Amino acid sequence: MLLTKIQDMQFSDLEGNFVSLSDYRGKNTLIFMWASW
Amino acid sequence: MPGWQQVYEAHKDNNFEILSVAVDGQGPEVVKPFVKDTSFTTVVDENNQLVNLFQFKIVPNGIFIDEEGTIRLLQEGFKVEDPEHVKAIEQLIHKEVEKIEFENGQSSNKQADFQLQLAQTKFKLGMEYAKQKRNDEALKELDDAILLDPDNFTIRKQRWYIRFPEKFGSEIDFDWQKGQLEKEKEDEEFHRTQGLVCGPDGCFLPSR
Numbered sequence: 187m188l189l190t191k192i193q194d195m196q197f198s199d200l201e202g203n204f205v206s207l208s209d210y211r212g213k214n215t216l217i218f219m220w221a222s223w
Numbered sequence: 224m225p226g227w228q229q230v231y232e233a234h235k236d237n238n239f240e241i242l243s244v245a246v247d248g249q250g251p252e253v254v255k256p257f258v259k260d261t262s263f264t265t266v267v268d269e270n271n272q273l274v275n276l277f278q279f280k281i282v283p284n285g286i287f288i289d290e291e292g293t294i295r296l297l298q299e300g301f302k303v304e305d306p307e308h309v310k311a312i313e314q315l316i317h318k319e320v321e322k323i324e325f326e327n328g329q330s331s332n333k334q335a336d337f338q339l340q341l342a343q344t345k346f347k348l349g350m351e352y353a354k355q356k357r358n359d360e361a362l363k364e365l366d367d368a369i370l371l372d373p374d375n376f377t378i379r380k381q382r383w384y385i386r387f388p389e390k391f392g393s394e395i396d397f398d399w400q401k402g403q404l405e406k407e408k409e410d411e412e413f414h415r416t417q418g419l420v421c422g423p424d425g426c427f428l429p430s431r
Contacts, residue, residue, distance in 0.1 A: 201251075216287050
């Protein structure tokens with residue numbers, strides 16, 4: 187999947203606002219996945 | 224998270240953003256305390272969209288995308304404590320490299336460690352349920368634990384003891400155990416080939 191374009195996805199932030207991956211167009215972005223458990 | 228906040232502050236003026244994605248199924252309230260000192264956005268991936276897309280079997284993970292959304296790094300077991308991982312981010316920000324791939328050897332060991340730790344946690348939780356006679360919940364945790372740590376006989380035997388109490392009477396039925404072990408191993412192998420994903424809600428097959 188390297189060097190392919192990521193598909194758009196939508197999530198909710200901690201206040202319940204929608205955040206899309208496409209909101210990060212134009213920025214170098216590290217998507218960091220983690221868990222509290 | 225404090226580590227990533229430092230990386231963020233060092234590079235945010237370089238057209239760099241961090242999107243922190245908590246894969247907690249328990250929702251935002253569980254996540255908040257962990258990110259209170261960060262200034263980048265955190266979202267909750269309650270439906271495991273990213274885990275399922277990239278078939279991640281563990282966390283934490285890093286995905287670096289450039290301004291056009293092109294994926295330039297995709298790494299399971301991605302950690303701010305690993306200087307190579309932080310350096311990779313810096314190289315990608317400065318466009319010194321087209322993409323970054325790490326040797327799998329070292330990181331796969333770390334992955335294995337993480338899975339074993341998770342198996343232990345699930346094992347402990349399962350045994351707590353068992354103590355309270357909540358056997359269905361206990362077995363669910365133990366099933367997950369075995370999938371994460373298939374060679375762990377402590378967990379497997381405890382699970383047998385709860386699921387098949389009749390096999391643990393005054394005499395231990397070793398022939399039954401041997402046959403049962405072979406059967407379980409086959410089932411587990413089958414599940415693994417189906418791309419089992421282990422997340423906060425347990426281990427499951429990716430949705431079709």
